[in-house]
Amino acid sequence: MTSKASKKTMKQINKSLILRNIYDCTGIDRASLAKLTSLSPATVTNLVGELIRDGLVKEKGVARSTGGRKPILLDVNPLRYLAVGMKIGVGYLDYTLFDLLGNAVTADRITVDGASPNEVVGRTIEVIEKWRGEHGDNILGIGVAVSGLVDTSRGVIRNSFLLGWKDVPMGEMLSQKCGTKTIVMNDADSFAFAQFLKGRAREYRSCVFITLGVGIGGALAVDGKLHTSSAGVGEFGHMAIARNGEICSCGSRGCLEAYISFDALANQVHQQTSSSELRKWFNQTKATETSEMEYLELALEKDPETVRVVFREMSINLGTAMKNLINIFAPEYLLVGGEALQFSKLFLNDAFDYARKNAFLGLADNVVFDVDELGEPAWSLGCAFRIIESELFSVKR
Numbered sequence: 001m002t003s004k005a006s007k008k009t010m011k012q013i014n015k016s017l018i019l020r021n022i023y024d025c026t027g028i029d030r031a032s033l034a035k036l037t038s039l040s041p042a043t044v045t046n047l048v049g050e051l052i053r054d055g056l057v058k059e060k061g062v063a064r065s066t067g068g069r070k071p072i073l074l075d076v077n078p079l080r081y082l083a084v085g086m087k088i089g090v091g092y093l094d095y096t097l098f099d100l101l102g103n104a105v106t107a108d109r110i111t112v113d114g115a116s117p118n119e120v121v122g123r124t125i126e127v128i129e130k131w132r133g134e135h136g137d138n139i140l141g142i143g144v145a146v147s148g149l150v151d152t153s154r155g156v157i158r159n160s161f162l163l164g165w166k167d168v169p170m171g172e173m174l175s176q177k178c179g180t181k182t183i184v185m186n187d188a189d190s191f192a193f194a195q196f197l198k199g200r201a202r203e204y205r206s207c208v209f210i211t212l213g214v215g216i217g218g219a220l221a222v223d224g225k226l227h228t229s230s231a232g233v234g235e236f237g238h239m240a241i242a243r244n245g246e247i248c249s250c251g252s253r254g255c256l257e258a259y260i261s262f263d264a265l266a267n268q269v270h271q272q273t274s275s276s277e278l279r280k281w282f283n284q285t286k287a288t289e290t291s292e293m294e295y296l297e298l299a300l301e302k303d304p305e306t307v308r309v310v311f312r313e314m315s316i317n318l319g320t321a322m323k324n325l326i327n328i329f330a331p332e333y334l335l336v337g338g339e340a341l342q343f344s345k346l347f348l349n350d351a352f353d354y355a356r357k358n359a360f361l362g363l364a365d366n367v368v369f370d371v372d373e374l375g376e377p378a379w380s381l382g383c384a385f386r387i388i389e390s391e392l393f394s395v396k397r
């Protein structure tokens with residue numbers, strides 16, 4: 001590297017460092033930045049000036065003076081750049097345009113029926129072009145959240161059982177067609193990363209995340225960092241809770257998902273109900289995430305007793321899985337999220353109780369059990385923030 005190039009790189013590193021600190025502190029003055037980053041006050045003043053000229057940082061009033069001139073506080077300009085978070089679901093594509101602070105600027109949902117990867121790319125180009133027209137060319141990139149095994153380093157969806165996709169280079173396909181940076185993540189990892197940014201999980205260093213819906217996902221944080229060292233870490237839905245049990249979407253037997261996914265619950269209600277209306281509806285409707293939720297809602301109306309029995313059994317299966325996770329990881333914090341929270345009254349407290357009572361010795365005593373409060377946007381916020389990190393806070397060499 002020439003000394004001119006290394007000087008430029010050093011400047012970029014320092015600029016990213018300052019930006020990161022302004023971002024994390026929300027409202028910090030130049031002198032405090034110099035202390036925090038160990039850069040000279042002159043360097044800080046110079047680089048903050050550049051960040052302000054770039055439109056990335058703005059001055060936002062003054063702090064109380066401790067003698068002398070009142071220090072001017074700096075903050076990130078959240079709308080300078082935007083990032084797209086996209087969730088590829090079963091039967092739908094969810095797009096959210098986030099500002100730099102993770103607030104949703106706008107969102108779009110497209111219903112698709114068994115779309116191929118090429119169709120998904122085609123739909124995505126349309127959304128990105130529309131948003132570029134409406135919001136200008138300041139979109140940093142696209143974060144993609146998808147179920148299954150994902151190799152984030154190569155942007156490849158290795159295997160998504162729920163979508164029926166194998167070895168799809170979605171990162172390359174989207175970045176070529178949309179001309180923008182793309183990061184592909186497992187959806188539960190994206191969900192968990194969002195909890196670290198905007199949820200209560202940021203107060204804890206060891207966390208277990210479980211997501212319940214059409215699939216059962218999971219993620220793990222160790223020492224304050226999301227544990228994603230290899231694709232497939234945290235596939236809690238495929239832990240076995242029964243030997244020679246039900247067949248799972250992954251082809252194995254006895255997985256948790258085969259007992260407590262929407263598909264499994266709808267099937268259990270169908271097998272146990274005597275309501276002819278429910279039986280007819282089930283037989284005539286194609287199974288999608290939305291239709292399975294609608295079926296369970298309808299069943300709750302038409303045959304609440306059967307639904308209660310099914311969810312009671314579900315709470316024990318979920319509680320057993322939580323107990324196993326607590327025994328293995330002894331987390332400080334355990335969060336449950338996902339679309340199934342819509343039915344949480346029917347199972348969640350029972351599942352937490354079961355885990356508390358059955359965990360090894362007192363391992364569950366200090367676990368904080370929590371429920372997601374971020375909702376739907378959490379799925380795509382995590383991967384969108386990975387885009388923001390990679391484009392603004394990391395240094396390209």
Ligand SMILES: [Zn+2]
Binds near residue numbers: 249251
């Ligand atoms: Zn499985």
